[in-house]
Amino acid sequence: MKVLKLLILASITFAFLLFLNRTVVINGTALPPFGKLLDPVNGFWANAEKDVPHLKTSLQSDFLKGEVTVRYDERWVPHIFTSSASDAYFAQGYVTAAHRLWQMEFQTHAAAGRLSEILYHTAGDKVLKVDRMMRRNGLKRSAEKSLAEFQSNPEAKMIVSSYTEGVNAYIESLSYRDYPVEYKLLNYQPEKWTELKCALLLKYMAHMLTGESDDIALTHQVNKYGKDFVNLFYPDFPVDMTDPIVPSGTAFEKDPKFSPTADTLVVDSVPAVAVTKLPFEKTPEGYGSNNWAVAGSKTKSGSPILCNDPHLGLNFPSIWFEMQITTPDYNVYGVTLPGAPAVIIGFNDHISWGVTNGTRDVKDFYTVKFKDDTRAEYWVDGNWEKSVIQKDTFYLRGESDPYIDNIIHTRFGTMLYDEGLTEDKTAQNLACTWIADESSNELFTFVNLNKAKNFDEYAAALAYFNCPAQNFVFASKTGDVAIWQQGGLYAHNKEQGRFIQDGTLSQNIWTDKVSPTYTPHVKNPERGFVSSANQHPTDSLYPYYYNGRFEYYRNRRINSELTRLSGITPEDMMKLQNDNYNGIAAEALPYMLQNLNVDGFDKYKDILKKWNYFNDAEQAGPAVFEDWWNELVKMMFEELLTDNLENQIPQQYNIIRVMKAQPDHFIFDYALTNNKKENVKDLINMSFKSSCERLDSFQVHGKSLAWMDYKATSVQHLLFTLKPFGRFNIPTGGGKNIVNATAGRWGPSWKMIVSLEKETKAYGVYPGGQSGNPGSKFYDNFLDQWAAGKYYELWFMQSELDEKQPVLFTQKLFK
Amino acid sequence: MKAFFLKILLIAILAWGMQYVSVWFAGPLMALGVNLFWKGSSTQGFFTGFLGLGLLWFALSLYADLSTGGLLTGKMGLILFKSDSSAIVILITSLIGAIAGGLCGWLGAMARKLKN
Numbered sequence: 001m002k003v004l005k006l007l008i009l010a011s012i013t014f015a016f017l018l019f020l021n022r023t024v025v026i027n028g029t030a031l032p033p034f035g036k037l038l039d040p041v042n043g044f045w046a047n048a049e050k051d052v053p054h055l056k057t058s059l060q061s062d063f064l065k066g067e068v069t070v071r072y073d074e075r076w077v078p079h080i081f082t083s084s085a086s087d088a089y090f091a092q093g094y095v096t097a098a099h100r101l102w103q104m105e106f107q108t109h110a111a112a113g114r115l116s117e118i119l120y121h122t123a124g125d126k127v128l129k130v131d132r133m134m135r136r137n138g139l140k141r142s143a144e145k146s147l148a149e150f151q152s153n154p155e156a157k158m159i160v161s162s163y164t165e166g167v168n169a170y171i172e173s174l175s176y177r178d179y180p181v182e183y184k185l186l187n188y189q190p191e192k193w194t195e196l197k198c199a200l201l202l203k204y205m206a207h208m209l210t211g212e213s214d215d216i217a218l219t220h221q222v223n224k225y226g227k228d229f230v231n232l233f234y235p236d237f238p239v240d241m242t243d244p245i246v247p248s249g250t251a252f253e254k255d256p257k258f259s260p261t262a263d264t265l266v267v268d269s270v271p272a273v274a275v276t277k278l279p280f281e282k283t284p285e286g287y288g289s290n291n292w293a294v295a296g297s298k299t300k301s302g303s304p305i306l307c308n309d310p311h312l313g314l315n316f317p318s319i320w321f322e323m324q325i326t327t328p329d330y331n332v333y334g335v336t337l338p339g340a341p342a343v344i345i346g347f348n349d350h351i352s353w354g355v356t357n358g359t360r361d362v363k364d365f366y367t368v369k370f371k372d373d374t375r376a377e378y379w380v381d382g383n384w385e386k387s388v389i390q391k392d393t394f395y396l397r398g399e400s401d402p403y404i405d406n407i408i409h410t411r412f413g414t415m416l417y418d419e420g421l422t423e424d425k426t427a428q429n430l431a432c433t434w435i436a437d438e439s440s441n442e443l444f445t446f447v448n449l450n451k452a453k454n455f456d457e458y459a460a461a462l463a464y465f466n467c468p469a470q471n472f473v474f475a476s477k478t479g480d481v482a483i484w485q486q487g488g489l490y491a492h493n494k495e496q497g498r499f500i501q502d503g504t505l506s507q508n509i510w511t512d513k514v515s516p517t518y519t520p521h522v523k524n525p526e527r528g529f530v531s532s533a534n535q536h537p538t539d540s541l542y543p544y545y546y547n548g549r550f551e552y553y554r555n556r557r558i559n560s561e562l563t564r565l566s567g568i569t570p571e572d573m574m575k576l577q578n579d580n581y582n583g584i585a586a587e588a589l590p591y592m593l594q595n596l597n598v599d600g601f602d603k604y605k606d607i608l609k610k611w612n613y614f615n616d617a618e619q620a621g622p623a624v625f626e627d628w629w630n631e632l633v634k635m636m637f638e639e640l641l642t643d644n645l646e647n648q649i650p651q652q653y654n655i656i657r658v659m660k661a662q663p664d665h666f667i668f669d670y671a672l673t674n675n676k677k678e679n680v681k682d683l684i685n686m687s688f689k690s691s692c693e694r695l696d697s698f699q700v701h702g703k704s705l706a707w708m709d710y711k712a713t714s715v716q717h718l719l720f721t722l723k724p725f726g727r728f729n730i731p732t733g734g735g736k737n738i739v740n741a742t743a744g745r746w747g748p749s750w751k752m753i754v755s756l757e758k759e760t761k762a763y764g765v766y767p768g769g770q771s772g773n774p775g776s777k778f779y780d781n782f783l784d785q786w787a788a789g790k791y792y793e794l795w796f797m798q799s800e801l802d803e804k805q806p807v808l809f810t811q812k813l814f815k
Numbered sequence: 816m817k818a819f820f821l822k823i824l825l826i827a828i829l830a831w832g833m834q835y836v837s838v839w840f841a842g843p844l845m846a847l848g849v850n851l852f853w854k855g856s857s858t859q860g861f862f863t864g865f866l867g868l869g870l871l872w873f874a875l876s877l878y879a880d881l882s883t884g885g886l887l888t889g890k891m892g893l894i895l896f897k898s899d900s901s902a903i904v905i906l907i908t909s910l911i912g913a914i915a916g917g918l919c920g921w922l923g924a925m926a927r928k929l930k931n
Contacts, residue, residue: 017840046879050883775883
């Protein structure tokens with residue numbers, strides 16, 4: 001009897017301890033292991049920080065060649081002093097991992113299509129689908145190709161292996177108590193870092209920047225509405241060409257390898273196909289950026305000033321990690337991407353550089369004709385060819401058996417949307433080719449920019465860059481300014497890649513790329529500055545065909561301000577980076593108000609009439625305009641938005657142009673009123689009414705019309721369900737297509753201004769903090785400064801004993 | 816009576832040490848161990864474990880919260896318990912330690928009785 005009581009108590013006790021020690025999934029929610037997690041010695045309590053991050057003061061490693069000193073300043077930016085490149089990359093890996101390990105692993109798992117290994121037990125097939133699409137898009141495959149490229153080059157091999165050693169030196173020092181809190185919440189542990197992960201991180205950025213292609217949507221529209229419609233609303237070059245990166249009228253040298261293709265239309269028929277709306281989240285439009293460099297002739301100091309603010313998702317941990325790295329050969333400062341070696345945007349003792357997205361279309365789609373449902377063969381030029389079927393394995397957390405996917409490769413690319421991912425037969429037969437799915441060494445671009453001393457070395461560094469093309473701005477202390485859109489540019493025929501192509505003709509397969517010397521660029525132009533904001537790189541005089549989604553507003557505002565200003569100071573540049581001028585409103589609103597004849601709603605009419613077209617945080621004008629304009633655009637293109645097909649609407653610049661020039665265009669007829677024919681002026685009034693009604697109810701629910709409240713900018717954790725790790729309702733102005741491009745969920749992820757005087761003066765800020773630990777003061781301490789449009793003075797230490805600013809902590813790494 | 820308080824102290828100290836060098840449940844297991852080798856009733860077993868672990872986890876989590884300004888406590892409280900009150904997080908932490916310790920202590924005392 002006593003034995004029985006004992007056994008029962010023992011069972012209850014051990015069951016209780018077991019429950020507290022593991023993740024338990026109930027109805028799709030994962031309960032964390034409460035005993036493990038709440039243990040005040042080892043659980044999340046250990047992640048709470050007193051004043052500074054918990055770092056070791058020293059580390060010994062056989063890998064190191066000499067001694068490394070790391071000085072952390074007041075903002076916890078590490079300044080790393082080394083005596084060799086391999087030690088520098090080791091230190092970069094070690095220090096970055098010490099602050100952002102969870103983010104590095106999570107992002108590379110996402111790129112590798114391995115999120116199911118972490119989240120399948122709660123997210124199920126949803127996360128498996130995301131993983132399958134990542135693999136089909138070729139991130140893992142192309143990362144493997146890049147890695148092979150790195151390992152065949154002694155310098156690249158040294159770089160990735162040193163970085164990897166550094167990261168692993170950190171991981172090996174960890175026990176459960178030291179794990180970042182996300183590991184404890186989700187109850188898993190970090191795995192070893194590999195060189196492949198460095199390549200994966202770079203491909204992940206390529207994926208983020210590649211965005212969406214319009215090929216499928218435009219194919220549908222050209223088949224339904226005709227070529228004139230597509231040329232009117234999606235012209236490759238607008239009639240009133242607006243401010244390309246390389247000034248209009250510039251003559252371009254032709255690559256002797258090719259004859260010009262911009263005028264040679266080879267295929268003039270488009271496959272008559274349409275695809276049902278694809279069930280995947282699109283990369284948001286607007287991942288663009290601004291950069292510019294002003295020559296000494298226009299600055300107060302006489303030295304060039306370079307500025308860059310890349311626009312990316314607003315997340316914690318921050319996309320960027322600030323650092324300075326010094327070796328006997330170079331001294332570089334800037335922001336890095338946790339998981340990849342080198343400084344990505346920044347400056348050294350001689351030059352400065354920055355990046356904006358080229359936004360050229362770098363993906364092409366083809367309709368493939370398979371022999372039968374096995375898809376083992378497909379038709380090319382009159383013959384059946386064999387497809388390559390690759391088995392890909394996905395491990396699922398909580399399941400003993402992995403998922404095996406069959407990915408089909410053809411000469412026209414990978415089949416993206418097989419059964420199980422979409423129902424649509426047309427989509428299932430679409431192959432996709434992506435420029436990033438090639439062997440490439442983008443790493444060398446950044447490694448060599450870190451070391452570059454002049455224009456020629458900058459140009460040589462850029463030649464390694466492949467996908468997606470970026471606009472690299474440049475300035476040197478010797479007075480040069482330049483900008484170059486560098487990246488793989490295939491010599492397409494006219495309109496090749498604009499629509500889906502016929503995947504039974506090998507003539508449609510990509511041939512070769514324009515040599516890097518012939519991609520669009522300009523150096524020391526007469527106007528005294530260079531700039532880019534994702535607009536067209538050239539006017540229509542460029543000899544090779546390209547297409548894409550380009551910016552029409554930020555670029556014009558930046559250029560008109562830079563033209564107007566003289567005696568420019570860094571403070572002028574800070575003002576420009578934070579400029580809230582709304583060009584779309586300036587172009588559209590007067591026309592909208594002119595044609596408004598709705599009675600009532602005087603409050604909103606007043607607000608709009610008094611508004612000065614600046615999207616400042618406290619103003620109501622931006623909210624009223626934004627709501628009305630979005631409503632108007634929705635009504636204008638109701639047909640395209642509701643036909644259940646994969647579709648896109650034109651860019652706002654083209655919408656405004658056509659709205660004013662052809663208010664009776666058939667597309668503006670509101671589809672939902674069958675016996676009435678509307679034109680734009682009717683829609684202007686209908687949309688005003690429904691927008692005002694919505695704004696009324698918006699305010700009834702306690703929200704204000706202040707732009708910052710309407711926009712509701714937030715910075716959220718990568719695991720967005722962990723809302724308490726995010727910051728919401730950040731008081732800032734700006735918006736899409738505005739120089740201060742701060743929208744609801746993305747914005748300037750780094751703002752940098754570098755004055756290349758004899759003693760470099762640099763300023764920067766980003767919306768987050770150096771530490772990835774939500775329990776640290778350094779998790780989000782920069783955010784308020786960023787929101788207020790303010791900057792920090794960057795400390796470009798000239799020696800490890802430099803005392804200009806306080807040093808909070810020192811680390812020594814030795815052999 | 817004195818034995819009761821001494822047991823609690825011993826359990827707390829051993830638990831702290833064991834949790835520091837190994838895993839979280841090594842702490843509650845100390846309540847089991849102490850009551851296995853030190854004479855006492857089942858009730859004493861439960862309460863020495865309950866108070867030993869409960870007070871230890873309470874003191875440690877309170878210190879962690881106060882010395883760090885409660886920054887992480889509030890966020891974790893919202894994520895786990897939909898409340899940013901440090902008090903709730905510390906209370907639940909203490910309770911979990913206490914119940915684990917109590918069950919282990921009771922088990923230890925009972926096992927001892929059976930042994931003899």
